[in-house]
Amino acid sequence: MIFSKFDGAGNDFVIVDAREDDPGLTAEAIAHVCHRRKGVGADGLMLLTPAQGDYDFVMRYYNSDGLPADMCGNGGRCITVFAHLLGLGRVLNGEKHIRFLATDGPHEATLLDWDNQRGQGTVRLGMRDVPRHTLHRVLQGWWLNTGVPHYVQQVTDLSHYDVLGEGRRLRHHPDLGAEGANVNFVERVGDCLHVRTYERGVEDETWACGTGVTACAIALGVTHLSTRGGDFLVEYQPTQEAFTHVELTGPVSFNFKGEITFP
Numbered sequence: 490m491i492f493s494k495f496d497g498a499g500n501d502f503v504i505v506d507a508r509e510d511d512p513g514l515t516a517e518a519i520a521h522v523c524h525r526r527k528g529v530g531a532d533g534l535m536l537l538t539p540a541q542g543d544y545d546f547v548m549r550y551y552n553s554d555g556l557p558a559d560m561c562g563n564g565g566r567c568i569t570v571f572a573h574l575l576g577l578g579r580v581l582n583g584e585k586h587i588r589f590l591a592t593d594g595p596h597e598a599t600l601l602d603w604d605n606q607r608g609q610g611t612v613r614l615g616m617r618d619v620p621r622h623t624l625h626r627v628l629q630g631w632w633l634n635t636g637v638p639h640y641v642q643q644v645t646d647l648s649h650y651d652v653l654g655e656g657r658r659l660r661h662h663p664d665l666g667a668e669g670a671n672v673n674f675v676e677r678v679g680d681c682l683h684v685r686t687y688e689r690g691v692e693d694e695t696w697a698c699g700t701g702v703t704a705c706a707i708a709l710g711v712t713h714l715s716t717r718g719g720d721f722l723v724e725y726q727p728t729q730e731a732f733t734h735v736e737l738t739g740p741v742s743f744n745f746k747g748e749i750t751f752p
Contacts, residue, residue, distance in 0.1 A: 494531065502532060535550050546568075565596055611738065618735065702714045706723035
């Protein structure tokens with residue numbers, strides 16, 4: 490199976506062009522590919538599958554445990570660049586625009602800049618609206634769904650916080666829903682919100698989480714956020730009923746291309 494490896498602020502993914510040949514990966518095969526000692530190593534795997542309607546492609550996302558998830562913000566930004574390198578999308582006002590479907594619905598992304606030689610650039614991704622009634626207080630923080638469920642909790646001394654231990658403890662807490670939630674710990678530093686995330690499905694801390702920083706921005710009313718892997722801008726328009734026009738902007742890097750043979 491031929492694949493490409495990308496990362497969005499250190500949140501890394503294996504991406505496969507499955508428009509003509511679906512590799513038919515099992516959950517076990519996906520977990521093998523994502524394994525950091527026995528496989529390629531990644532937080533998740535994505536298949537770029539054939540277009541539907543007016544969309545350029547359909548994104549199928551899987552966490553590193555091999556199980557599907559409805560959406561991944563950094564994954565959506567990475568697969569945007571992958572699609573651009575495949576020649577998909579259209580240029581409007583000097584910018585490349587790409588429209589795709591994910592399990593949580595339609596998304597439109599803009600490639601703001603891309604350096605082919607360095608394999609680095611910036612992507613802005615349109616996220617789904619977040620109804621206000623889904624944002625509510627729970628435990629010591631907030632719960633909301635930005636494509637997947639997230640819990641957001643403010644802490645002190647975030648750099649030394651036990652994200653792995655506390656994230657693992659809270660991830661399955663019954664108050665966070667039957668399927669659990671991603672757990673975000675945050676600390677304000679000036680006008681910036683620093684974020685560390687324990688991701689379900691990865692079952693570990695990741696360097697960044699796109700739906701996570703989006704959830705943190707909306708829950709705490711901020712736009713500039715910083716993670717271990719890089720900085721993000723989250724823009725949105727609050728209304729009485731929902732947070733609309735939600736856009737996630739951050740870095741994307743191409744890592745390498747390779748081929749893996751399954752045993």
